[in-house]
Amino acid sequence: MPSLALLWAYASVLLAGALLWTGVLAARRTLLRRTPAAPGAGSACDAAGGADADAAGPPGRAGLLARVLLLGPLGITLSMLALHLAGLRFSLAAICVPWWLAALVFRRELWATLKPAAACRSVPRRVLLVLAGGLFALALVVGLRTPVYSGDGLDNVALAARVFETSGSFDFELLARLPGVGGTSYPPLVAANEALVFMASGEQRARDIKPLFALAWLAYLLLVIELAFRHLPPRHAWLAALPFLTLPLAGSHAVIGYTDLHLTALLLLLCLELRDPVALALVAGACALTKNEGLVVAGASGLMLLLPGPWLRSGARSSARTLAVALCLLIPLASAWPLLKAWHGLHSVHMQAGGELSLGELLPRLSNIARAFGARLISSGQARYSVHAPLALLTAGLALAAARARGCGALLCWLGVFVAHVGLYAAVLVRHPLGSDWQLNVAAGRLMLHTTPWLLLLLLLSLKRLSAGRLTESAGPVRDTVCGSPTTSLGRPRRAIR
Amino acid sequence: MTALPDAPRTHLAARVAFALLALAGLAQGACFVWAARHVNAASLRRQGWVDLSAAPGDGADVYAGLLRAFHFMQARLPTDARVLLITDLPLIIPFEFYFLPRGVRRLHVVNAKRLQRWTAVVPFFDGKAEQHMQNLDDMGLLFTPERLQRHLAWADHVVTIYGETGLGAVREWLELEAEYEGARLYRVRGEGR
Numbered sequence: 001m002p003s004l005a006l007l008w009a010y011a012s013v014l015l016a017g018a019l020l021w022t023g024v025l026a027a028r029r030t031l032l033r034r035t036p037a038a039p040g041a042g043s044a045c046d047a048a049g050g051a052d053a054d055a056a057g058p059p060g061r062a063g064l065l066a067r068v069l070l071l072g073p074l075g076i077t078l079s080m081l082a083l084h085l086a087g088l089r090f091s092l093a094a095i096c097v098p099w100w101l102a103a104l105v106f107r108r109e110l111w112a113t114l115k116p117a118a119a120c121r122s123v124p125r126r127v128l129l130v131l132a133g134g135l136f137a138l139a140l141v142v143g144l145r146t147p148v149y150s151g152d153g154l155d156n157v158a159l160a161a162r163v164f165e166t167s168g169s170f171d172f173e174l175l176a177r178l179p180g181v182g183g184t185s186y187p188p189l190v191a192a193n194e195a196l197v198f199m200a201s202g203e204q205r206a207r208d209i210k211p212l213f214a215l216a217w218l219a220y221l222l223l224v225i226e227l228a229f230r231h232l233p234p235r236h237a238w239l240a241a242l243p244f245l246t247l248p249l250a251g252s253h254a255v256i257g258y259t260d261l262h263l264t265a266l267l268l269l270l271c272l273e274l275r276d277p278v279a280l281a282l283v284a285g286a287c288a289l290t291k292n293e294g295l296v297v298a299g300a301s302g303l304m305l306l307l308p309g310p311w312l313r314s315g316a317r318s319s320a321r322t323l324a325v326a327l328c329l330l331i332p333l334a335s336a337w338p339l340l341k342a343w344h345g346l347h348s349v350h351m352q353a354g355g356e357l358s359l360g361e362l363l364p365r366l367s368n369i370a371r372a373f374g375a376r377l378i379s380s381g382q383a384r385y386s387v388h389a390p391l392a393l394l395t396a397g398l399a400l401a402a403a404r405a406r407g408c409g410a411l412l413c414w415l416g417v418f419v420a421h422v423g424l425y426a427a428v429l430v431r432h433p434l435g436s437d438w439q440l441n442v443a444a445g446r447l448m449l450h451t452t453p454w455l456l457l458l459l460l461l462s463l464k465r466l467s468a469g470r471l472t473e474s475a476g477p478v479r480d481t482v483c484g485s486p487t488t489s490l491g492r493p494r495r496a497i498r
Numbered sequence: 499m500t501a502l503p504d505a506p507r508t509h510l511a512a513r514v515a516f517a518l519l520a521l522a523g524l525a526q527g528a529c530f531v532w533a534a535r536h537v538n539a540a541s542l543r544r545q546g547w548v549d550l551s552a553a554p555g556d557g558a559d560v561y562a563g564l565l566r567a568f569h570f571m572q573a574r575l576p577t578d579a580r581v582l583l584i585t586d587l588p589l590i591i592p593f594e595f596y597f598l599p600r601g602v603r604r605l606h607v608v609n610a611k612r613l614q615r616w617t618a619v620v621p622f623f624d625g626k627a628e629q630h631m632q633n634l635d636d637m638g639l640l641f642t643p644e645r646l647q648r649h650l651a652w653a654d655h656v657v658t659i660y661g662e663t664g665l666g667a668v669r670e671w672l673e674l675e676a677e678y679e680g681a682r683l684y685r686v687r688g689e690g691r
Contacts (some may be wrong), residue, residue, distance in 0.1 A: 131527075147565065154592055162598050166598045203573070206565070242524070245527075246527035
């Protein structure tokens with residue numbers, strides 16, 4: 001049986017997430033001046049569940065839970081960063097009590113947040129939610145029977161968490177002195193939350209952190225469902241979502257204790273919150289604190305905020321004040337980890353240059369990278385029985401068919417994001433000091449997991465175009481999303497249907 | 499009379515895709531449940547004790563064995579203990595996870611021949627035995643009699659994992675406190691300091 005302290009720690013994570021999301025909604029109410037959505041846009045499920053036309057609206061109950069689950073760990077990390085900067089020692093009370101006090105102060109706002117908007121009540125969606133619950137339970141049971149005992153889950157995350165717990169601070173100096181581990185290379189979000197669990201746990205600490213990963217998977221599952229039902233009618237949405245829900249590449253990460261699932265789920269949330277600069281900044285900041293790859297996401301999000309085109313075109317017209325608030329949120333969050341590293345004189349082995357490469361060395365390396373990514377798409381130690389590769393091929397075929405049939409504005413945008421993401425990883429791997437073979441062997445599957453949100457979006461947009469039917473074709477352009485803004489099939493801003 | 503507009507019609511490619519997606523999702527789901535059962539069985543096997551003194555056959559089993567051994571050891575060590583770990587394992591396992599907040603130092607009793615045995619378990623060692631030993635040496639982790647003397651002067655407990663090849667003459671300074679299969683916990687006698 002879990003101890004009361006452990007339950008309190010997990011409850012505090014959820015409470016921190018709920019409070020952060022309450023803050024996002026408050027900022028949205030205060031800062032965003034929304035124009036009414038065009039009549040006829042979106043289905044009934046869209047309007048209720050947070051569709052393109054109402055992307056800035058509150059999510060349904062499942063969507064709210066997913067946001068709480070993902071923002072909670074960020075809240076705990078921010079608490080610990082604040083304690084560290086104030087020179088105070090980490091303890092359960094010092095980390096958790098402020099969140100409970102804040103909940104007391106903002107109880108009305110919190111209660112309003114916890115009353116979600118009416119969600120789409122279609123049978124397929126309910127079935128998928130039940131399936132998500134079942135998969136979460138499966139991951140939880142399997143995870144609790146397999147304590148973290150090896151691999152990156154122990155070397156790079158749990159060990160750092162143990163140092164944070166026993167030192168009572170982000171003791172990077174001690175961590176750097178420990179031999180042969182990569183704890184100092186990784187941003188502290190997951191490790192900080194594990195440290196919180198360790199403080200509440202006893203000798204079973206290697207097991208008690210497992211719910212953190214099962215909960216991240218639950219968030220992933222709920223966000224996949226939300227994204228699918230936002231873009232497609234229920235009779236089609238469940239079919240598109242199903243392979244992504246049962247993706248073993250994601251499911252295995254719910255058990256083994258790596259940080260990649262957190263980043264993937266955050267990227268899914270980013271896709272859903274693109275039209276709200278404040279939410280975008282918060283989620284991008286969480287990405288930067290989760291993995292080094294998240295720093296690139298934060299940088300890209302910052303560029304999007306500085307280039308406000310998508311928001312100016314969107315129904316939710318953002319003011320300069322909103323963008324300023326978002327940037328003020330994003331910059332400290334995204335720079336926290338690089339500043340901490342610089343302050344403590346830490347370095348990351350993954351960011352060191354791998355020396356000069358001749359063309360003769362470069363080509364075999366690139367070939368190895370392509371082969372390893374291809375192999376990991378089909379099967380790997382962590383992702384057996386995956387249909388990731390057929391899914392990617394199917395998506396590519398559908399995108400081609402959709403582009404031929406109805407134009408390719410948004411498709412090109414998301415295809416560009418997917419290609420840029422994979423290209424960035426290939427570039428890093430080519431320069432990796434440990435040699436791309438070693439890194440590919442251990443990381444290719446994980447890196448592919450990060451690109452899953454773009455694959456899902458490409459699939460959904462392609463299916464949306466192809467299943468739009470003759471009626472939409474004759475009545476007007478397909479309502480589509482380029483970075484959250486409604487556009488025509490040619491990528492131009494959409495005019496309201498008269 | 500105005501003709502009613504046609505009902506929405508799904509593109510043929512989309513229909514085929516939906517059928518394939520349903521098939522893929524269901525097939526993958528079935529495999530997933532099977533895999534989860536498989537993982538579960540494997541995890542239970544891995545948590546069982548393995549004979550650390552035997553030749554390494556499965557790297558994961560060694561890790562799982564260590565997990566149980568360290569749980570056993572840490573319960574018998576005071577929190578202010580200073581522990582020297584001596585191991586024949588060439589892998590740099592984060593032993594500190596189990597022993598913190600106690601002070602931990604370690605020495606790896608490794609030679610090229612032993613590393614060659616590990617190539618079957620950890621392909622990384624294939625052709626890199628010398629380099630790995632050099633890395634251990636650079637980090638001050640490779641066993642030498644001088645390092646053993648220096649660390650013994652600091653430590654009040656010694657934990658040996660996976661054989662005790664390097665102990666040699668200093669064994670007489672150590673008093674056995676507990677044993678868990680292949681792992682042993684010693685207290686360092688006063689004269690060993």
